[in-house]
Amino acid sequence: MFLDRVKPLDVILAVAEKKSLHRSLGGFQLMLFGIGCIIGTGIFVLTAAGAQKAGPGLMLAFVIAGAVCIVAALCYAEIASMIPVAGSAYTYSYATMGEFLAWTVGWALVLEYAIAASAVAVGWSGYFTGTILHDTFGISLPASLTAGPLALGGAPGGLINLPAFIIALLVTWLLMIGTSESARVNAVLVLIKVTALTVFIALTFTSPEFEVERFNPFLPAGVFGGWGTGVGAVGAAATIFFAYVGFDAVSTAAEETKNPQRNVPIGLVGSLLFCTIFYILVAAGAIGTIGGQPIMGPGGIPFPAGSEQLALQCAMPQYADALVCSNEALAHVLRQIGFGAIGNMLGYAAILALPSVILVLLYAQTRIFFVMSRDGLLPDGLSKVHPKWKTPYVVTAITGVLVAIGAAFFPVGQLADIANAGTLYAFAMVAVAVMILRKSDGARERSFRVPGLVVIGPLTVLGCVFLFLNLPLAAMLMLPIWTVIGFVIYALYSRRHSHMAQGIVEVHEPELADIEPDIPGIADRDRP
Secondary structure: OOOOOOOOHHHHHHHHOOOOOOOOEOHHHHHHHHHHHHOOHHHHHOHHHHHHHHHHHHHHHHHHHHHHHHHHHHHHHHHHHHOOOOOHHHHHHHOOOOHHHHHHHHHHHHHHHHHHHHHHHHHHHHHHHHHHHHHHOOOOOOHHHEOOOOOOOOOOOOOOEHHHHHHHHHHHHHHHOOOOOOHHHHHHHHHHHHHHHHHHHHHHHOOOOOOHHHHOOOOOOOOOOOOOOOOHHHHHHHHHHHHHOOOHHHHHHHHHEOOHHHHHHHHHHHHHHHHHHHHHHHHHHHHHHHOOOOOEOHHHOEOOOOOHHHHHHHOOHHHOOOHHHOOOHHHHHHHHOOOHHHHHHHHHHHHHHHHHHHHHHHHHHHHHHHHHHHOOOOOHHHHOOOOOOOOOHHHHHHHHHHHHHHHHHOOHHHHHHHHHHHHHHHHHHHHHHHHHHHHHOOOOOOOOOOOOHHHHHHHHHHHHHHHHOOOOHHHHHHHHHHHHHHHHHHHHHHHHHOOOOOOOOOOOHHHHHHHOOOOOOOOOOOOO
């Protein structure tokens, strides 16, 4: 019953054929585009959380997460070049596995993007309160206004993360009124991020504080910390997988790439390898200068990142300057080794760059909601476009408020883990969709084909499942709980109101063009 209603691929592709896309990107350009999309939130925000889970083994965690991303990216590239329309993994699933599984993917993507936006807002708050308020103006907000109290989270006495709440609402307002990023602004932000991290690497590796002894023990919590604990190198990989989110934007540029069979792998694998090496160097610089050993709890297991137990330890004088206790890890490291001014500049770079990431994540989430609403799976009112702003203001406002609430009350590490749960499910389903389409529609034209799909496809699914099973238990449970909620909504509302159920199968892509912000580094699409 629930595995029916596969949306005809010919109908979806008919929309794609209306687009006139100029193939202008080479492999090197695509790689630079990928680097710009990937480098950002995770490395600025999650270095401390990753070190608390794995210690110096954080460097191995980046390798593990990057390897899973590479195989997932190749699957994404084939299907994105074949079905270049809105909706991402949701649309791909609709065309291969049917409406219900497409619903579960879309529902998981809602969780991914919204929670990820909350995580970025919390990360921005750490740099804002540390760099701007404390180090620039000498203002210290009380702990009750800079940390949330819920679940594992927050410093003792935390009530609300007010800066995170405010930035989330501000970005929501900007997105509602139609403010989009230009490619030029994005290029500047990418340059700021890459320059800041390059300076960080150079200063830490040449610092007299850098000591190889700080990397011993390399794996204080082991490679596998234990099921449900979310610690160890693999547990850290499951968390800092968040630092790679964005590579799927590279795969969607396959339709605008010259010689995609050659250049898409160059762009995808090249950007992921570059970012992995970059991330390892940043982690090594931070750990080698001030150390990155986790604070151990009972049984020799690190306290959960973002937990109240860890916050209590961090309040003790001996841990006050520890990497794992910092809310602005990279700026904190530079201050500790005598580069306070440059540390502040790195903090400014994060403060400038992270709101644009919140905007892109919020946009992506509202776009998924928008497409699901236009398919009848959610109420039509959610896809209402403002007559003046030309944006889906209803769903944007609802999403923004929920994102702000998440940012106000949860810690960044826990938010990233929950977002990763949804991401890993969606990526696994994309790999399944690619394998199904090779079987069911193998003769259809593809501008890029995954080499060795018989190996790459199953590896992607297994890699995603592997990382998912190494998330903290609370994050693992969140996905099935969220899925059950989605199942109830689907059974009570979506299945009856679906346009497919009413015999309506067209795809409303042209109207999406009016709400699409510029893609950084790529010329505007010609309108249908």
